[in-house]
Amino acid sequence: MTTIAFIGLGNMGLPMAKNLIGAGHQVRGFDLSAESLEKLEAAGGTAASSAADAVSGAQVVVTMLPAGKHVRAVYDESVFPNAASGTLFIDCSTIDVDTARAVAADAAAKGFSMLDAPVSGGTGGAEAGTLTFMVGGDDAAFAKARPLLDVMGATVVHAGASGSGQAAKICNNMVLGISMIAVSEAFALADKLGLDRQKLFDISSKSSGQCWAMTSYCPVPGPVPTSPANRDYLPGFTAAMMLKDLDLAQQAADSAKATTPMGTKAAEFYAAFVEEGHGALDFSAVFKKLRGN
Numbered sequence: 665m666t667t668i669a670f671i672g673l674g675n676m677g678l679p680m681a682k683n684l685i686g687a688g689h690q691v692r693g694f695d696l697s698a699e700s701l702e703k704l705e706a707a708g709g710t711a712a713s714s715a716a717d718a719v720s721g722a723q724v725v726v727t728m729l730p731a732g733k734h735v736r737a738v739y740d741e742s743v744f745p746n747a748a749s750g751t752l753f754i755d756c757s758t759i760d761v762d763t764a765r766a767v768a769a770d771a772a773a774k775g776f777s778m779l780d781a782p783v784s785g786g787t788g789g790a791e792a793g794t795l796t797f798m799v800g801g802d803d804a805a806f807a808k809a810r811p812l813l814d815v816m817g818a819t820v821v822h823a824g825a826s827g828s829g830q831a832a833k834i835c836n837n838m839v840l841g842i843s844m845i846a847v848s849e850a851f852a853l854a855d856k857l858g859l860d861r862q863k864l865f866d867i868s869s870k871s872s873g874q875c876w877a878m879t880s881y882c883p884v885p886g887p888v889p890t891s892p893a894n895r896d897y898l899p900g901f902t903a904a905m906m907l908k909d910l911d912l913a914q915q916a917a918d919s920a921k922a923t924t925p926m927g928t929k930a931a932e933f934y935a936a937f938v939e940e941g942h943g944a945l946d947f948s949a950v951f952k953k954l955r956g957n
């Protein structure tokens with residue numbers, strides 16, 4: 665049994681923490697939301713009075729926070745000053761690569777090991793314990809974290825040194841953002857050409873247009889019954905979250921001087937979609953914008 669401080673008990677963090685409790689670990693949780701703390705207690709966890717309180721006495725700290733600035737503040741103000749020596753830090757939030765590397769470097773300078781371990785799989789994966797973890801950090805920290813990551817996820821990949829988990833996450837999601845627009849454009853064009861949607865799916869899903877956005881998450885209702893298009897684009901993965909990840913990819917591309925013209929276009933496209941008030945819809949709802957209804 666490991667004593668784990670879990671900071672950030674939102675849509676993702678709470679079910680992840682519950683799975684750790686279910687596996688027999690002692691979870692001391694903290695979130696700014698009192699409701700989340702009550703839910704953690706109801707699941708058998710301990711509600712801490714602050715992030716600092718959660719960290720005191722913990723062997724492992726897991727964070728699942730909205731963005732880089734929250735991660736920076738929580739580690740600087742609460743984790744670094746209160747963690748016992750030898751405590752392992754695992755940040756599962758999706759944040760910018762530069763902040764992930766900088767916070768891990770600060771942790772190392774203070775004698776702590778830290779991993780960036782963002783996830784894919786959404787709230788369904790968090791509840792089922794089937795998340796995919798993309799992990800950046802050294803081998804020893806990865807080996808120590810692995811049993812806990814295996815509780816929360818089904819696939820755990822050591823992507824490389826510090827920051828590599830975040831790099832993998834934003835590169836993957838840049839592919840997804842671009843390909844969802846491409847697939848949606850194709851279905852919108854097919855409609856205008858009088859081509860049946862199911863026929864396009866039957867052909868494209870078996871030929872060179874095949875991709876996850878087509879075959880697993882099809883943006884038109886019908887061909888893939890489980891896709892959000894069949895429930896009026898209820899998320900799923902919101903357009904606002906896709907925009908966040910595409911913006912992180914652009915930030916990383918700027919920082920690394922990489923050329924990502926399609927990533928830039930996709931970020932602009934999702935920014936306009938969110939600006940128009942559709943941020944809470946599933947990201948595949950861009951089909952409706954392209955179709956013009």
Ligand code: NAD
Pocket residue numbers: 671672673674675676677694695696697700715728729730731734738756757758759783784785786787900901905908
């Ligand atoms: P969320 O907004 O539901 O949860 C974030 C939680 O952090 C909130 O409960 C908030 O109160 C808490 N918080 C913020 N600042 C805090 C602080 N200083 N101390 C303690 N708690 C604090 O978000 P989420 O959907 O759980 O996502 C969390 C992270 O996971 C994000 O980085 C997101 O990009 C990533 N992610 C989300 C999904 C998804 O489908 N929701 C999928 C993959 C990755």
